[in-house]
Amino acid sequence: MSYTGWIIITGILVGVTCGINGSLLVLRKTAMLADAISHTVLLGIVGAFFITQTLHGIPMLIGAAVVGLLTAYLVETLNQKGVQKDASIGVIFTSLFALAVVLLSFIGSQVHLDTEHALMGEIAFVPWNRFILHGIDLGPKAVWMLSAVLLISLTVIILFYKQIKISTFDHHYAILIGIPVGFIHYLLMTLVSLSTVASFNSVGAILVVAMLIVPGATAYLLSDRFINVILLSGLIGGLSAILGYWSAVQLNVSIAGAMATTTGLFFMLAFLFHREGLVIKYFRHRLRSQ
Amino acid sequence: MSDYFSIFLSSANFRWVITGSLLLGFACGLIGTFVLLKKQSLISDAMAHAALPGVGIGFLFFNEKNLPVLLLGATLTSLLGTYLIQVIIKHSKLDTDAAIGVIISVFFGVGIVLLTFIQQHATGNHAGLKEFIFGQAASLVNRDVQLITVSAIVLVLITMVCFKEFKIAIFDPHFAKGLGIPVSLLNGVLMLLIVGIVVIGIQMVGVVLIAALLITPPLSARYWTDELPIMAGLSGVLGALSGAIGTWFSATIPNLPTGPMIVLVISAIFLISLLFGSKHGIVMKVVQTS
Numbered sequence: 001m002s003y004t005g006w007i008i009i010t011g012i013l014v015g016v017t018c019g020i021n022g023s024l025l026v027l028r029k030t031a032m033l034a035d036a037i038s039h040t041v042l043l044g045i046v047g048a049f050f051i052t053q054t055l056h057g058i059p060m061l062i063g064a065a066v067v068g069l070l071t072a073y074l075v076e077t078l079n080q081k082g083v084q085k086d087a088s089i090g091v092i093f094t095s096l097f098a099l100a101v102v103l104l105s106f107i108g109s110q111v112h113l114d115t116e117h118a119l120m121g122e123i124a125f126v127p128w129n130r131f132i133l134h135g136i137d138l139g140p141k142a143v144w145m146l147s148a149v150l151l152i153s154l155t156v157i158i159l160f161y162k163q164i165k166i167s168t169f170d171h172h173y174a175i176l177i178g179i180p181v182g183f184i185h186y187l188l189m190t191l192v193s194l195s196t197v198a199s200f201n202s203v204g205a206i207l208v209v210a211m212l213i214v215p216g217a218t219a220y221l222l223s224d225r226f227i228n229v230i231l232l233s234g235l236i237g238g239l240s241a242i243l244g245y246w247s248a249v250q251l252n253v254s255i256a257g258a259m260a261t262t263t264g265l266f267f268m269l270a271f272l273f274h275r276e277g278l279v280i281k282y283f284r285h286r287l288r289s290q
Numbered sequence: 291m292s293d294y295f296s297i298f299l300s301s302a303n304f305r306w307v308i309t310g311s312l313l314l315g316f317a318c319g320l321i322g323t324f325v326l327l328k329k330q331s332l333i334s335d336a337m338a339h340a341a342l343p344g345v346g347i348g349f350l351f352f353n354e355k356n357l358p359v360l361l362l363g364a365t366l367t368s369l370l371g372t373y374l375i376q377v378i379i380k381h382s383k384l385d386t387d388a389a390i391g392v393i394i395s396v397f398f399g400v401g402i403v404l405l406t407f408i409q410q411h412a413t414g415n416h417a418g419l420k421e422f423i424f425g426q427a428a429s430l431v432n433r434d435v436q437l438i439t440v441s442a443i444v445l446v447l448i449t450m451v452c453f454k455e456f457k458i459a460i461f462d463p464h465f466a467k468g469l470g471i472p473v474s475l476l477n478g479v480l481m482l483l484i485v486g487i488v489v490i491g492i493q494m495v496g497v498v499l500i501a502a503l504l505i506t507p508p509l510s511a512r513y514w515t516d517e518l519p520i521m522a523g524l525s526g527v528l529g530a531l532s533g534a535i536g537t538w539f540s541a542t543i544p545n546l547p548t549g550p551m552i553v554l555v556i557s558a559i560f561l562i563s564l565l566f567g568s569k570h571g572i573v574m575k576v577v578q579t580s
Contacts, residue, residue: 026384026388026391029385029387029388030387031385031387031388031390031391032332032387032390032391033387034391035391035394035395081564081572082570083509084326084329084331086329086330086331086332087326087329087331087505087509089331089332090331090332090335090501090502090505090506091502091505091506091509091557091560094499094501094502094505094506094553094557095502095506095553095554095557095560097498097499097550097553098499098502098549098550098551098553098554098557099550099554099557101424101547101550102546102547102550102551102554105545105546105547105550119402119423120402206395206398206498207395207398207399207402209391209394209395209398210395210396210398210399212391212395213388213391213392213395214391214392214395214396216388217384217388217389217391217392220383220384220388221382221383221384248403251403251407252406252407252410252411253403253406253407253410254402254403254405254406256399256402257399257400257401257402257403257406258399258403259399260395260396260398260399260400260402261396261399261400261403263395263396263399264392264395264396264399264400267392267396271378271381271382276381276382276383278381281381
């Protein structure tokens, strides 16, 4: 497959994986916790590097999962100790992220892992980093990692579909009928961490937030049905990745930045033109008053 | 090495930078107290991220790195972002978290697109624009520091003058209205103060982490006192301390970004306060109950 082809496939995988997992967060009203986790995952990646001295996929995934869960746990703990929810999110993510960036500036030039990379990712380099098994070239590593995470996410969502759905829409009812809501919560936070770390090389730790939250928010504006929101969010994520890549090449700008901007455009269109959107409301109002 | 230190410490520029970071930290801690009380911690994070595209637009307008112009641009997009969060919450079914997440990530994405566009296409000297992401105190020239210092003093004075009114308006808006205090005007002033401090701080601390300087100092101060004026003052002092210590480290160790270093210091202060705070610290509580 061609160089551009691999980049587009990587982008679509990022968009779909983040879109699907992100939509659950938007529906569960925990978007900012996802924002926090996608920042702190950087600490997991840096930590994995310090321990293994390499940038291999598996230690990075484990490090990310651990730090992601730690973030969710610390936020919850502070909140129980009487700190406002959003302030506890703010304290935890800024301190862990700051620690990661400072550690990163000490590694700096040794490997291809620096602050700029952590911020924006470098999807243009993804096709060069191949997965070679027994001398056979199996394509870019990032594609394998993203496919694996997408597969894990889909499996988890299908297996626990009913539990996730009920605990999302009616927390108390879910507890009442014996759904382990805490387990479901941390399970989804793990999926967020995995999606973030798999997307890290392509779009960086900060812009992945756009891929997580914005397609989900857009889909939620367009539909009320649980399954539709999930599927639509994946679709919007994938489309944003393709259009973002295309416009980034045209303008010669950051690919990840352009993808984030494209999700924003989709959101704006949905916000203005969906059934209850501002523009539609305005015209309906005018029609009625005539 | 020690020569390098002594030359550095005795330079007038360094003294200016430390003074600027002290005052900036104090202003952040003081204003942050009201941010915390109004439960706007994460909105302040959105204000900071939304400032980034303004920096890029400000540069594109005059094609030079003119700090007042960049900061004006930052102020405008920051206000726009804040306004759009309110619009999204008011006119859709999305919750505050999702609205903040959308604005943070999309504005930051647009900012990255603009910065990379400038890097590729602009002819003027654009060195140092990237420092607005993580902050770099070493990149500040005397004129910049003087601007920061004077603005911080002005913001602190405004906060002190309105202190009592802010307090009543936040704790008991109905009572305040009865007293004839213009509550919505005060809310507007407070918002301008937050945007103001964020914007003048981004060159030193960076858009990604400056919110920590608003969130963490008052949260730490809360563990030592119940009195609002003391809490606000202490919060300012803790902010000033972390600003100065973080800047000191960052300026004396090459390649260490200033923002994350400052945030690490304030996070350490938070941890100490959480454990040993004389009023609500964990250790104190254990001692009292046993």
